[in-house]
Amino acid sequence: ESETATEAVTTVTPGTAPGFPPFEMKEGGELVGFDVDLLSAVVAAAEGYELGEWQEFDFDSLTPALTGNNIDVIAAAMTINDERDETIDFSDPYYNADQAVLVRADGEFNPSELGDLAGNMVGAQSGTTGETIAKENVESANYNTYDSYVFAVQDLQNGNIDAVVLDVPVARTFADQRPVEIAFVEETGERYGFGVREGDSELQSALNEGLSAVRDSGEYEEIRNEWFGS
Numbered sequence: 001e002s003e004t005a006t007e008a009v010t011t012v013t014p015g016t017a018p019g020f021p022p023f024e025m026k027e028g029g030e031l032v033g034f035d036v037d038l039l040s041a042v043v044a045a046a047e048g049y050e051l052g053e054w055q056e057f058d059f060d061s062l063t064p065a066l067t068g069n070n071i072d073v074i075a076a077a078m079t080i081n082d083e084r085d086e087t088i089d090f091s092d093p094y095y096n097a098d099q100a101v102l103v104r105a106d107g108e109f110n111p112s113e114l115g116d117l118a119g120n121m122v123g124a125q126s127g128t129t130g131e132t133i134a135k136e137n138v139e140s141a142n143y144n145t146y147d148s149y150v151f152a153v154q155d156l157q158n159g160n161i162d163a164v165v166l167d168v169p170v171a172r173t174f175a176d177q178r179p180v181e182i183a184f185v186e187e188t189g190e191r192y193g194f195g196v197r198e199g200d201s202e203l204q205s206a207l208n209e210g211l212s213a214v215r216d217s218g219e220y221e222e223i224r225n226e227w228f229g230s
């Protein structure tokens, strides 16, 4: 046992929803990605906290997992918005994104604006901002919901749906790896934050301190370059 008095360290259990590359995904059974590296660096830079074991959920189960105390922080490319802010709190923003409309690369369906989606089959991941946009622009019979964007993109490739609405950086990653392409971008100006329980202002402040420390140290930029290129 150490003889030096040490401050008590609080373990923070993180939750995420893999299948959202390059923010969080499984590689050879390992959870990896920008959010994984960034949150690890942020918590390491925050005094009095250490990161616990990552827990994996479907995206729409993350908020219930947080409010139900199964996890302490959400790191899942989650957009800060008023609706979510009623239930949970967010750290300062750490990444910006817009929405992309992804189609098959065969050129058959080439929408150039949201209005062009009407009458076509559109998919998104349950509980996302992409889902909200899709639902606003097609009849409910023309909307398919998925537990993961991986399944939505698979259905797009298979021809079961005509378009998927999702965050631009992730759409780019899928377009690099599969026969799909971005038809157009809808500028939504979203900003991602780490989610904490409402009123957990100690952790919220610690994350904000950690975030600003990793920005100042250059670590943020290193992690960003690693996952997105410079």
Ligand code: GLN
Pocket (backbone or CB within 6 Å): 017, 020, 059, 076, 077, 078, 079, 080, 125, 127, 128, 129, 130, 167, 190
């Ligand atoms: N940024 C989007 C949202 O918050 C998508 C997040 C995700 O699918 N992981 O809804």
